[in-house]
Amino acid sequence: MKITIENLSFSYLGGPMICRDISFSIEPGHVIAILGPNGAGKTTLLNCIANLQLPTSGRVCIDKKDMRQIPPKEVAQAIGFVPQLIVPTFAYSVIDYVVTGCAPRLGMFQRPKQEHYEIAANALELIGISHLAQKYYNEISGGERQQASIARAIAQQPAIILMDEPTAHLDYGNQIRVLQIIQSMAQNGYGVVFTTHNPDHALSLDAAVAVMGKNCDFHYSKTNAILNKGFLRGLYGVELHVCNIPEVDRDVCIPPRI
Amino acid sequence: MMKNKTSFIRLIILLAALLVGGAMLALCVGRYSMNPFDVLRAIGSRLGLNTSTDETMETVLFVIRIPRVFAAMMVGAMLSVSGAVYQGVFRNPLVSPEFLGVTSGACVGAALAILLGLGVLQRQLFAFFFGIGAVCLTVMIPRVMRNTSNLMLVLAGMIVRGFMDSVLGVMKFIAEGTVEMSAIVFWQMGSIASIKGTDIVAISPIFLIGVVLLLCLSWRINILSFGEVEARSLGMNVPIFRGGLIVIASLLTASAVSISGTIGWIGLIMPHLGRMLAGSDHTKMLPVTALLGALFMLVVDTAARAATSLEIPLSILTGLLGAPFFAWMLFRQKASVR
Numbered sequence: 404m405k406i407t408i409e410n411l412s413f414s415y416l417g418g419p420m421i422c423r424d425i426s427f428s429i430e431p432g433h434v435i436a437i438l439g440p441n442g443a444g445k446t447t448l449l450n451c452i453a454n455l456q457l458p459t460s461g462r463v464c465i466d467k468k469d470m471r472q473i474p475p476k477e478v479a480q481a482i483g484f485v486p487q488l489i490v491p492t493f494a495y496s497v498i499d500y501v502v503t504g505c506a507p508r509l510g511m512f513q514r515p516k517q518e519h520y521e522i523a524a525n526a527l528e529l530i531g532i533s534h535l536a537q538k539y540y541n542e543i544s545g546g547e548r549q550q551a552s553i554a555r556a557i558a559q560q561p562a563i564i565l566m567d568e569p570t571a572h573l574d575y576g577n578q579i580r581v582l583q584i585i586q587s588m589a590q591n592g593y594g595v596v597f598t599t600h601n602p603d604h605a606l607s608l609d610a611a612v613a614v615m616g617k618n619c620d621f622h623y624s625k626t627n628a629i630l631n632k633g634f635l636r637g638l639y640g641v642e643l644h645v646c647n648i649p650e651v652d653r654d655v656c657i658p659p660r661i
Numbered sequence: 662m663m664k665n666k667t668s669f670i671r672l673i674i675l676l677a678a679l680l681v682g683g684a685m686l687a688l689c690v691g692r693y694s695m696n697p698f699d700v701l702r703a704i705g706s707r708l709g710l711n712t713s714t715d716e717t718m719e720t721v722l723f724v725i726r727i728p729r730v731f732a733a734m735m736v737g738a739m740l741s742v743s744g745a746v747y748q749g750v751f752r753n754p755l756v757s758p759e760f761l762g763v764t765s766g767a768c769v770g771a772a773l774a775i776l777l778g779l780g781v782l783q784r785q786l787f788a789f790f791f792g793i794g795a796v797c798l799t800v801m802i803p804r805v806m807r808n809t810s811n812l813m814l815v816l817a818g819m820i821v822r823g824f825m826d827s828v829l830g831v832m833k834f835i836a837e838g839t840v841e842m843s844a845i846v847f848w849q850m851g852s853i854a855s856i857k858g859t860d861i862v863a864i865s866p867i868f869l870i871g872v873v874l875l876l877c878l879s880w881r882i883n884i885l886s887f888g889e890v891e892a893r894s895l896g897m898n899v900p901i902f903r904g905g906l907i908v909i910a911s912l913l914t915a916s917a918v919s920i921s922g923t924i925g926w927i928g929l930i931m932p933h934l935g936r937m938l939a940g941s942d943h944t945k946m947l948p949v950t951a952l953l954g955a956l957f958m959l960v961v962d963t964a965a966r967a968a969t970s971l972e973i974p975l976s977i978l979t980g981l982l983g984a985p986f987f988a989w990m991l992f993r994q995k996a997s998v999r
Contacts, residue, residue, distance in 0.1 A: 453894055454893075454894075455890060455893055455894060474896075475893070475896040475897070475898065476896035477896070478896060479894065479895050479896030480896070483894075484890075484894035486888075486890045486891060486894065489887060489888055489891065491752075491886060491887050491888075492752040492753065492754060492886060493749070493752075493754070493886055493936065493941035494940070494941050495883065495940075495941050495942060496940070496942075499883065499941075499942050500887075503883060503884050503887070503891075503895060504895070506881075506884055506895040506896065506897065507895055507896040511878070511881070512877040512878065513880075514879075514880045514944055515880065559895070
């Protein structure tokens, strides 16, 4: 399964261009981090790939087939989406929440059966939160909710998983935990695309980066070669250093002493 | 999970047993009281199993009480289930059929039909279409305002209800002092005293099809209650599902209202009670809520006709019982109300 984004542009009716002429592809086993300042259109791009918003021009293809010609249910079988954290109005148990990931494979009037609950339980186990299965989704912590949300996307059994700011509103430990989950998902063959405000997340995962700058500048780079001091200053408007730390054997992105 | 399932089945069996027992009791009590054996004997004679003894008893039972007991249970179940569906679809535990204006709309429709001197079937149709129209208006207002928050929806409901109630006021003003006026007022306070067997026949198809459809779609209500983005990312056609559920729930409410008039509270509190007993999962809480609604309405209607020599209008009783009941429920779950 391969998803290609071809010359995608998006603007709201009568509004300014948000994404312009974006092209790249998503493959299983690879991680792509979408970087960019506030309002650059990261979420919009992710929504277009997730079939939640229609591009103004250009297209998104699943295995060379235009997504608009594929029924939404089939798209949902190929692409899982982890939206920004929600707190549902009603108290559902975590397992009841995760099992909704099976919806794309169920008919309109069908309900999840034993096998679907097993898929959901396996997804919880993969993320390492089986102990939360019977807890209420709106009573667990933000980090646990994010993990449950990812588990739901896994229960969807897609090839590609999109995550909208999966580390937002999480404490530092939970942020790293989510990055570890992303890494192990890529190793398990999922293609993962996520938006983040922290360029170091991209560096720590050795991910490809899709950068959305001001004025609809778009850069896609297979390696992190593009993330250097000058580029990051242009992107965020502040001084940032990228340097190699031998102890952790990788490049890190940090601000200087403030 | 196995434990959940058995306790759910136990709950359903308990409620069903209470409902059957309650219905039996309701058939017995009243100004012409009979004992359960008389009731069974009379039913047996209708089915040709034995010969009956008492003509009057049979008339009271088959012309008055059985239609009334069935109507109470159906109306209760319909209002409760549609309340639960509204709350789930709109992700707002404060929404009830009244809040979205379907009841007020149906009131205007029924009053119009009464003023025009139309029959029961037309009155039902008027109540239904005006009810649906009112809900459409309520749902459209937040869209026009480009703010689809829950609060905006509740406010939109207030607008539509206020408007519909004023229209109803105008109609009552026009009808002042006529027979139609008292018919409208009586209808508005809610009663199933004058229910006929034909009314039951008229609404039971809608009741059966509507409730069965909603039970079949109940798992999808869970997904819708997580929000539009989540539902769409799971490949669901949100406008069609949401629209369909609203239409079915409004159809149920409008049909209930068309035979019973306005009966408040039940569509708001029964879903809460259902959620308290069976959890939030709509596949479980919806059937539980239906049974609870039927049981509650049966109790209230039986009290309305048997407690005093006068018929107490249903809305008065549901309010007297419902409001403190709701307060008690909120007290019980005060920690989880946000």
